Amino acid sequence: MASMDTDAHVGPVLMTGNEAVAHAAMKAGLGFFAGYPITPSTEIAETLSAMLPRAGGVFIQMEDEIAAMSAIIGGSLAGAKTLTATSGPGFSLKQEAIGYACLTEVPCVIVNVMRGGPSTGLPTLPAQGDVMQARWGTHGDHPVVAYCPERVEEAYLLTLKCFEVAERLRTPVMLLMDEIVGHVTERVIFPVKGAFEVTSNRETTLSPEDYRPYGYDQQLPPPLVPFGKGYRYHVSGLMHDETGFPSSDTANGDRELRWLMSKVENNREMVIDVELVNMEDADIMLFAYGASARSAKGAMRLAREEGLKVGLFRPRSIWPFAYDELKAAAQGVKAIISIEMNLGQLTNEVKLAVEGQVPVVPFFKVGGEPVLPAEILETIRGV
Amino acid sequence: MRAVDYDKYLRAAHVPHIWCPGCGHGIALKTMVRAVDTMGWEKNDVCMVSGIGCSGRAPGYVDFNSLHTTHGRAIAFASGIKLANNNLNVVVVTGDGDGVAIGGNHLIHAARRNLDITVLLWNNTIYGMTGGQVSPTTPLGCKATTAPFGNYEHSFNIAELVAAAGGNFIARGTVHNPIQLEKLMVQAFSKRGFSFVEVMSPCPTAFGRRNKLKSAPAMMQDLKDRSIPIAKALKMEPDDLDGKIVTGVLLDRDKQEYTDIYRNLVANLRGA
Ligand code: SF4
Numbered sequence: 001m002a003s004m005d006t007d008a009h010v011g012p013v014l015m016t017g018n019e020a021v022a023h024a025a026m027k028a029g030l031g032f033f034a035g036y037p038i039t040p041s042t043e044i045a046e047t048l049s050a051m052l053p054r055a056g057g058v059f060i061q062m063e064d065e066i067a068a069m070s071a072i073i074g075g076s077l078a079g080a081k082t083l084t085a086t087s088g089p090g091f092s093l094k095q096e097a098i099g100y101a102c103l104t105e106v107p108c109v110i111v112n113v114m115r116g117g118p119s120t121g122l123p124t125l126p127a128q129g130d131v132m133q134a135r136w137g138t139h140g141d142h143p144v145v146a147y148c149p150e151r152v153e154e155a156y157l158l159t160l161k162c163f164e165v166a167e168r169l170r171t172p173v174m175l176l177m178d179e180i181v182g183h184v185t186e187r188v189i190f191p192v193k194g195a196f197e198v199t200s201n202r203e204t205t206l207s208p209e210d211y212r213p214y215g216y217d218q219q220l221p222p223p224l225v226p227f228g229k230g231y232r233y234h235v236s237g238l239m240h241d242e243t244g245f246p247s248s249d250t251a252n253g254d255r256e257l258r259w260l261m262s263k264v265e266n267n268r269e270m271v272i273d274v275e276l277v278n279m280e281d282a283d284i285m286l287f288a289y290g291a292s293a294r295s296a297k298g299a300m301r302l303a304r305e306e307g308l309k310v311g312l313f314r315p316r317s318i319w320p321f322a323y324d325e326l327k328a329a330a331q332g333v334k335a336i337i338s339i340e341m342n343l344g345q346l347t348n349e350v351k352l353a354v355e356g357q358v359p360v361v362p363f364f365k366v367g368g369e370p371v372l373p374a375e376i377l378e379t380i381r382g383v
Numbered sequence: 384m385r386a387v388d389y390d391k392y393l394r395a396a397h398v399p400h401i402w403c404p405g406c407g408h409g410i411a412l413k414t415m416v417r418a419v420d421t422m423g424w425e426k427n428d429v430c431m432v433s434g435i436g437c438s439g440r441a442p443g444y445v446d447f448n449s450l451h452t453t454h455g456r457a458i459a460f461a462s463g464i465k466l467a468n469n470n471l472n473v474v475v476v477t478g479d480g481d482g483v484a485i486g487g488n489h490l491i492h493a494a495r496r497n498l499d500i501t502v503l504l505w506n507n508t509i510y511g512m513t514g515g516q517v518s519p520t521t522p523l524g525c526k527a528t529t530a531p532f533g534n535y536e537h538s539f540n541i542a543e544l545v546a547a548a549g550g551n552f553i554a555r556g557t558v559h560n561p562i563q564l565e566k567l568m569v570q571a572f573s574k575r576g577f578s579f580v581e582v583m584s585p586c587p588t589a590f591g592r593r594n595k596l597k598s599a600p601a602m603m604q605d606l607k608d609r610s611i612p613i614a615k616a617l618k619m620e621p622d623d624l625d626g627k628i629v630t631g632v633l634l635d636r637d638k639q640e641y642t643d644i645y646r647n648l649v650a651n652l653r654g655a
Contacts, residue, residue, distance in 0.1 A: 031467065032463065032466060032467050034463060053645070053648055053649050053652050054649075054652050054653065056649055056653065058466045058467065058645070060462070060466060062459065062462075062492070063488050063489065063491070063492035064488055066456060066459065067456070067459035067462075067488070067489055067492070068459075070452065070453070070456040070459035070460045070463065070489075071459050071460065071462050071463035071466070072463060073452075073460060073463065074432075074450070074459070074460035074461060074462065074463025074464040074465075074467070075463035075464065075466060075467035076463075076467075077450065077460075077463075077464060077467075078430075078463070078464045078465075078467035078468040078471065079467060079468060080467040082463070082467075096453055097453060097456065100452065100453050226468070227430050227448035227450075227464060227468065227471060228427060228428060228430070228448060228468050228470060228471050229427070230427045232426060232427060232446055232447055232448050232449070233448070233449075234442070234443055234449045234450075234451070235449070235450045235451065236443065236450075236451035237451060237452065237453055238451065245396075245397060245443060246443065246451075
């Protein structure tokens with residue numbers, strides 16, 4: 001599987017979520033991968049170690065997780081589409097550099113195949129315990145975009161989306177995939193055949209004298225011209241003005257931070273991606289994402305057979321959180337059952353979205369066992 | 384000294400620099416600019432990368448592609464840049480805290496890979512930017528804000544570390560002898576593979592004042608007094624070299640370079 005050419009197979013093929021991520025990244029034009037071995041994401045690196053050199057791209061296994069994250073930021077500044085993949089402990093180590101990419105507005109994609117935590121936790125077992133870390137893992141206010149696939153085919157599609165959004169918004173984008181989706185082997189038909197062009201936001205019509213690497217008053221950030229193209233600008237993790245040079249001016253700092261947050265907020269329609277199932281007549285709404293959503297769908301079918309009007313709200317985009325979409329979908333429902341493989345991280349966001357108008361019933365499972373449809377069904381019956 | 388048009392390389396809007404009066408870093412920067420000029424590198428083809436600390440500010444002052452990264456990670460960022468665009472001449476400026484404390488792992492592994500970048504480590508034997516804390520190169524017994532009774536740890540010999548890790552070219556110079564330092568930098572820049580120059584640079588503010596070297600001239604004199612050329616040092620007993628600064632080319636070899644190996648692999652795979 002690892003040696004498979006990206007275009008040669010449009011499907012159906014059998015593939016894991018981790019492999020699908022690698023294939024999608026190649027399709028998106030990946031030029032540079034830096035990683036570090038960690039369960040359960042390692043197959044992404046393994047697959048790319050065979051694919052990238054064949055395609056003329058660069059694969060490097062770095063000395064540690066921090067180096068891998070730093071290297072993909074450097075590679076992106078030099079013009080490549082870049083990716084790294086990791087899991088819990090590695091995701092923790094990468095946080096400082098993720099914040100650097102947020103502030104310096106360097107596009108890159110980070111895959112976190114979620115395993116049980118905290119600490120070494122349960123390396124081979126699934127969890128969804130990193131969703132809040134994805135949002136607030138690095139220090140300071142910063143924008144975050146993160147997606148979560150429920151199955152292998154979607155891992156492929158959302159990986160493409162990660163690259164697209166990273167380029168257009170010039171920000172690190174995360175794919176949060178639980179271990180189940182990372183490791184399950186499924187029949188996949190590559191949804192994108194032949195040419196697929198991810199937006200590239202790297203060229204400007206401006207002269208080097210007029211070019212500014214940063215802009216704080218537009219809908220979208222200016223293109224990031226790669227190093228070596230004759231635009232000798234400066235990039236710094238210090239707060240900076242439009243030229244990229246450090247500025248300790250407090251008004252500039254205020255403007256820069258508000259811009260960073262607003263560039264995601266102002267482009268929500270590009271970023272937000274939700275699935276609604278059977279919500280037209282539902283009195284009970286299931287809230288679920290990732291592999292848990294598949295169990296939720298199973299439970300929903302069983303409940304419908306019993307005549308219970310159950311629907312599903314499933315965010316594919318975890319961050320920014322789809323508050324408005326969720327609030328609209330929850331109009332008229334009697335209760336929301338929030339299903340997570342953690343102890344209620346996104347459930348707090350669900351509560352925020354419905355502003356106390358709908359009761360939110362928790363269904364949390366941790367310890368490494370996947371959520372089962374029958375368990376959810378029991379909760380549905382009890383509501 | 385050969386005349387160099389410094390204005391061509393300095394970013395007029397961003398100088399004067401923030402370094403203290405008497406700091407060695409200004410000489411280190413000037414020497415580096417001279418070496419780049421000697422190389423005849425196009426400014427567009429030069430990428431300068433730094434981490435955090437007093438040395439970290441250097442790239443902002445020079446008109447190259449410049450990147451001021453996180454603490455300790457400059458070499459990792461630079462590795463990504465070099466691998467994504469092999470045409471760039473990538474130069475890392477780091478310090479002793481940045482380069483061998485928090486970032487030591489990246490130095491070791493870039494040297495092991497023999498990646499074609501140059502690391503200039505401006506060693507002032509102290510954490511200057513944060514006000515004078517003990518660093519991995521602070522000599523035994525010297526005072527720092529976190530070693531008020533004198534440093535009780537042994538210090539690093541960074542050149543030996545880089546040599547053991549596999550660096551291709553290793554040199555040491557001081558800002559007291561910029562003519563030699565420039566030559567060493569030119570040799571490092573010319574070398575294919577991982578090249579490393581340790582630049583001994585005085586920090587009168589955070590190190591000197593606490594260690595009986597109260598003025599910048601006193602620190603310069605100290606650098607001069609302790610410097611020994613490598614040719615002379617080779618004839619001396621190790622004990623007699625205690626506290627000395629051995630200068631010159633310490634190692635020069637020709638291991639196969641990382642991107643050359645990788646490029647061959649890619650060519651073979653694609654040709655096959
Ligand atoms: S603190 Fe020391 S190293 Fe830093 S600028 Fe001042 S003299 Fe130079």
